[in-house]
Amino acid sequence: MKKYFLYILITVLAVKANAQDxxxxxxxxxxxxxxxxxxxxxxxxxxxxxxxxxxxxxxxxxxxxxxxxxxxxxxxxxxxxxxxxxxxxxxxxxxxxxxxxxxxxxxxxxxxxxxxxxxxxxxxxxxxxxxxxxxxxAMADRDKAMAAAKEEAAKIEAQEAVIADKYVADHKLAVTTTASGLKYKITKMGTKPKPAVGDTVVVNYVGHTLAGKVFDSSIEAVAKAGGLQQPGRVYEPLTFVIGSQGIIAGWQEGLQLINEGGKAMLIIPSKLAYGPDPSGPDLPGFSTLVFDVELVKVNRVKTSAVSSKPVASTAKKPVAKKAVAKKPVATKKKQ
Structure with missing residues (x-):
């Protein structure tokens, strides 16, 4: 009984305290x-x-x-x-x-x-x-906002294309433009076949802005010459599987245009890179990127003679070390 009255007293005091505040x-x-x-x-x-x-x-x-x-x-x-x-x-x-x-x-x-x-x-x-x-x-407002965003993105994309064309003209580059808007120039022909989706590629690269500012590189000498501060960075080629997540679309498409052992310049519009999001002090939103890439090696997916379905190669594939995950080709990476 005492416990019952104590419970009532506590409840009353709590209600009173709430009323007071x-x-x-x-x-x-x-x-x-x-x-x-x-x-x-x-x-x-x-x-x-x-x-x-x-x-x-x-x-x-x-x-x-x-x-x-x-x-x-x-x-x-x-x-x-x-x-x-x-x-x-x-x-x-x-x-x-x-x-x-x-x-x-x-x-x-x-x-x-x-x-x-x-x-x-x-x-x-x-x-x-x-x-x-x-x-x-609310749905009408959402549709209106999406249409406005799409229109704004189209304007920015057109402006980017003009800027990229000026870059090509100023540097007297002979480039090929794909249907997606990727521009590329083969600077060294490779002697082996091009990679395909599912193949593991090993790539050296230098990434810079249209203004020439190096924002990342897998090559230590280039990174240091560009003034990059990357404590603890392991400088080595980037290894990944074509078609895997976390790699910008411009790389996915561009590397399949290069023969193994070859080199190329990729001019990548923001829609195939980091889009509207800033990716560091040197990469504001809607940045067109320039990558000089070297396709060092391709570990190809083998095909079974019985099933004709792609199976993983039994050869040991190069594995990117933990530090590589911080490199700029990963989507929305921060410098």
Whole structure:
């Protein structure tokens, strides 16, 4: 009986404490406090909402903020899920502060609890509703944004092509342009067949911008001459399988145009390289890249005479060392 009354007392005190700091429970028990309450229709199940969200500790340490990233969150309101019992309480331009006990977040997984969210602490989530749409309206907006992005990408691609053509003209290069937009020039003919998808290739390379700045190389002398700072880098040819992931499309296509033992210059538009994303201080988004490559060796996939299906060669293939994974041909690599 004493335990029962003690439980009631604790519950009453907890409710009183929440009332004093302005928080109150939703139907599902989520503690919330509406900071800005505007007139207008409340959010409905099925609506698509766009909102800014900031997460802080109860010591006021900032953990994340969409205001900082410049990319607000978006979600379709469902009958179940985190915060879904809070959204229907709000209207456009409303703000709400939600208090989440970290003990519930890390229940049964204490080993994942970070030191800045100790036991008994709370996570404070501030939400600001900036757009409320029906699903149809949200999809129309998405399609419009995708069309605008596609149009912008086409403009940038055309500008890149003009710049690349000027580079070719200024350097008096005789290049071949493929259907994808890759430009290449064979600078040394190899004497053995070209590689195909599935073959393992061993490649020496030098990568530089159209302005001539070397941003990476597998050759130590070239890297040092270019002023590259790569502590711990193992300088050796890059080894990978044609068609494997993590290698930019310009390399995948370009190396299949070179005979084993040959060399070539590859002028690679950004759509076949790192795209709109920056890849280091010397490689802003939409960078056209120039690679001088040497196809040192090709370990070819053998074909079984019985099944006629490609099988892996029994010969031991060169394996790229761990340091090679940091080289610039890996997609979205950072220098």
């Amino acid at each position: 302005g928080f109150k429970p939703s139907v599902k028990g989520t503690q919330y406090k509406i900071l800005a309450n505007n007139t207008g229709d409340k959010i409905k199940i099925g609506d698509v909402i766009t909102f800014h969200v900031t997460q802080k500790t109860d010591k006021d340490s900032l953990l994340s903020s969409t205001y900082q990233t410049g990319r607000p969150a978006q979600a379709q309101v469902q009958a179940q899920g985190d915060l879904m019992d809070i959204f229907p309480l709000l209207a456009l331009n409303d703000s709400v502060l939600v208090k989440v006990p970290t003990d519930t977040i890390f229940k049964a997984q204490e080993d994942h609890r970070p030191p800045f969210l100790p036991k008994g602490s709370n996570l404070l989530i501030l939400i600001k509703i900036i757009k409320v749409q029906s699903l149809t309206e």
